[in-house]
Amino acid sequence: MHKSRPLLMIVLFVLALILGACGGADSSNDSSFEFSENSDTANQNDNNGEAQIPEVTFRLQNQGSHSTYVQAGTEPGPGWLSVTFAGEDEAIHVLWDCGLPCECPVEGQEVTACMDCGMMPPSPRELAPGEEVSFTWNGLQRAIRGDCFEKVQLYDDHMEAQFCHGAHPGHDDIEGYIEDVRCETVDFQLGVDQEVVVTIEDDSLPPLPATPEIEFAVENQSDQPIFIQYGVSPMPSWLSVWRGDEYIRIQVTCDAPNECDSGDPPVACGMPMPTVREIPPGGEERLRWNGINYHIPPGQYCYEEIQLYDEILDVEICYGFDIDQEEDFASPQYVKDPICETVTFALLHDEEAVVTAH
DSSP states (O other): TTTTTHHHHHHHHHHHHHHHHHHHHHHHHHHHHHHHHHHHHHHHOOOOOOOOOOOEEEEEOOOOOOOOOOOOSSSSOTEEEEEEEEOSSOOOOOOTTSSSSOOOOOOOOOOOOOOOOOOOOOOOEEEOOOOEEEEOSEEEEEEETTTEEEEEEOOOOOOEEEEEEEEEOOTTTTOOOOEEEEEEEEEEEETTEEEEEEEEEEGGSSOOOOOOOOOEEEEOOSSSSSEEEEOOSSSSTEEEEEEEEEOOOHHHHOTSSSTTTTTTOOOOOOOOEEEEEOOOOOOOEEEESSSSEEEEEEESSBEEEEOOOOOOEEEEEESSSSSOTTTOOOOOOOEEEOEEEEEEEETTOOOOEEEEEE
16 A cells, blocks of 8 residues: 555646646736737837827818809918817917918027028919819927927817808909908817818809990090991901900900800801991990900810909000002001000909090
């Protein structure tokens, strides 16, 4: 019986080894799970524990049936967009702008980070149907500190974006700011929302301006007849309208008789013979224009109707006191030594542009 005790001890020793091996396997699995969690933490530490830099894109889209205008050339950001903290009124600086050109220096150092730039004049930018403007911001605020700014990185702030558009300014608005401004404010959270979009529909578009109408006239206040030209292309022959150096076609003429989108075959029309029209003393000749420019695209034999509204234009009106014609009276007639005068007018505001012969 005493001989069996060593055998029992050997069996117990083997069981202990087996149990120890099983316990080691469980411990290894626990360590592996903990290591996986520590690896995520380690990766975050590699990013210095900072949140990801946010990025949000603001879009203003015109889905209406006619154009609107957005403001350009104003600061502290895109002229059509302002960003504020939720519940606050003051727009934050989302761009480095000329009104605040210098970054605040590190304490003890001189100001060196300044932007050398000139202020862009305010101006309207057309936003045609189907077009959009956009701006992408990375959450970097230029916080004003006296006469300089300090860069402050924002992350998950609750904010508001205000989108604005309006009508083209009148010709007498030298400041260049849009009129009849319509704005819409949208709440967003930085770092959560990647896009903030405002869509302009017809009910939020500024109304179209009234269709312009102006009369051009030459008046004869002299004591003898005057003559004006007809039948010379482009017509009307006795006057021409200009926008700077650009000729404005105010009538359809034979050099482009079809509208480009009509699909109609070119119309063959003969050029009329040049003739003159006599205006007796006290008489006048008038032509009414509705502001449509029958523009001919380069290299094409057709025209596009472009409605002009609020424009500063010039009209050149010509007349003469004699005619140049062969004796048979069947040859072309031309005004001899024409006298031409230019009148500047404001389409949509002026009712007439008149030249007077004395």
